[in-house]
Amino acid sequence: MNDPSALTSLPGVTAPPPFVAMSQLIRGAYGSQLVGLAAKLGIADLLKSGPRSSEDLALAVGADAVALHRVLRGLVLYGVLAEVEGGRFALTPTGELLRTDAPMSLADFAIASHDIAQRSLVDLLEAVKNGVSPFEHAYQKGFFEHLMSERELGERFDRVMTSLSGMVADGLSSLYDFSSARRLVDVGGGRGHFLARILEANPELEGVLVDLPPVLPQAEVYLEAAGVRARCSTVAADFFDEVPPGGDIYLLSWVLHDWDDVRCGRILAACRRAMAGKGRLLVVEQLLPERVEENPAAIVGDLEMLVFLPGRERTLAEYRRLLEEGGFDVTRAVPIPSPFGGVLRSIIEATPRP
Template sequence: MTSDPRLDLLTLINGFQVTKAISVAAKLRVADHLNDGARSVDELAVLTKSHPDSLYRLLRALAAVGVFREEEGRYFALTPVGDCLRADSATPVGAWAEVVGSPYYWQAWGHLLHSVQTGENAFQHLHGKSVWQLRAEYPEYGATFDQAMAQFSRDGADAVLRGYDFSPFSHVVDVGGGRGSMLAALLCAHPHLGGTLFDQPDVVAGAKAVLAERGVLDRCKIVGGSFFESVPEGGDAYLMRVVIHDWEDTEAAAILTACRRAMTKGAKLLLIERIVGPPNEMPATKFSDLNMLVSPGGRERTLEEFAELLANSAFELTRVFPAGIQNVIEAQPW
């Protein structure tokens, strides 16, 4: 921030320009093309099937905010920030950049005013269906979103493993676990563990390859279904990573109740979620909450709100463990 409040505000107002520019660069795979070193904008234009001068204008703008580095002769190279856009980056966010720049997502944020004035989900109002239904209808959108979630799971797994001790458990059920990136990390870190991956049938259909690549397929069951109806039994730990924040309290309670029915008295429920912090702090979580308002229709919650939600679903919140930008919220059945 500068010492000029007006310029600070203008920077915030114009933030959408940076967002969209990064999304376009991600879609064009610019970072992947720069993996082996700097390239000229003419080379990049051929590789990305882009208009050379327009591509140059895009990349010089992103270089000005540190995503790329502009060199002499209209050459561009990666920075540590831009490296995160590579598909095989150790800390990838490129797929999420594509999701954010997709028309269906972008348009929902354009209807934030409607949500604020009515309390209604902007996406549902705009498209007449939920974001989950739309992604099911358009596989390319669903695939990019699944890739983004897998990238986040891979990146966040280390923080979860550092923040919480899974060694006392023998079998972890990952509810809403996508294609298994998070569960694979747990099983790799704890060779004694078995696991069950549970998500919608079309989602877990792609899980075998992920689990086999990590060498844990023989210790993992894959089950398809709806977590509103039931979840698999047999676990002494039930894990949900950024699932509950996708839903308002009624739907979230239904998911938690389904878990409760499957759990034995001594089992643990582990929610990996952001926690809304005190006033005037933690903007990322509070803007994530706005994202829940306009897109899936859920919410981020304070610790007190989590405790109440869990209590209404026959759980007691026992402990909270920081895990990077998220937390492991531990609860046990009554």
């Protein structure tokens, strides 16, 4: 979404007066709500063949034409739509990302955020005052537990993660040499999106996907569809307690940031026991910068963790401390460039301390 306030950071663009800037921030929720509503109504899919009037769109989605017209003009304000000749509306390049068939569609992300973020954000004050998860306070259950209980939402979140993990996995495969390894153990690998991409890029590598029992049937279906099932086994385990032995490389991708330091310690201890003093551990995470302007995307990611989960994003120094306390020595950290500029994620390589 194009947030008008973001334009103030561009070279040559004059920042608005403080009153205007603050007014834009206060009203920022309108933009995310409008985008989520547009995604739920399928507006972008209806406009992919060309501009249409608000009356025509209202008839197609079963909405009030006057109310929808006002929403569509709001989407123009946020750069999602454009007003064209004849009072019709058309997609902008930004709006194209709400098409469900777009190569990097954000439609599922917009709907999932619309459905759960706003309710959780209402309880953000509770998090700041008492250190509790706003999501858990609002829903009376954990984030992943909720996804498993709400099938449609869980599937939508799964599609979001498939898209994001694909970019990171491709970056990992291009930057990290797996040729000396025979078996890769993906700890907390979910439905197998990340592991499948790595196995596709490394045909001599075998994989082991470790996750809770309810996740594995879906993972097996996905790995079969990806054509790597013959080289990949699945193991039911709780990574707080145990991780299967026998791997040359153990992978924790987007796992540690979900949890507080104590539970991260339990995960790392389980990995350390499984590794028996040999092999490599790869931690793939988004690293917090020392200063906000060095990586604004990581700050946004950390706010998402604050809202949805008990974990947080961390600096490299904080991950180094966690790993050292878990019996590992960090050997290097390799940034994965984002196709949109900046750093997408980082690969932290560590080895078990003898």
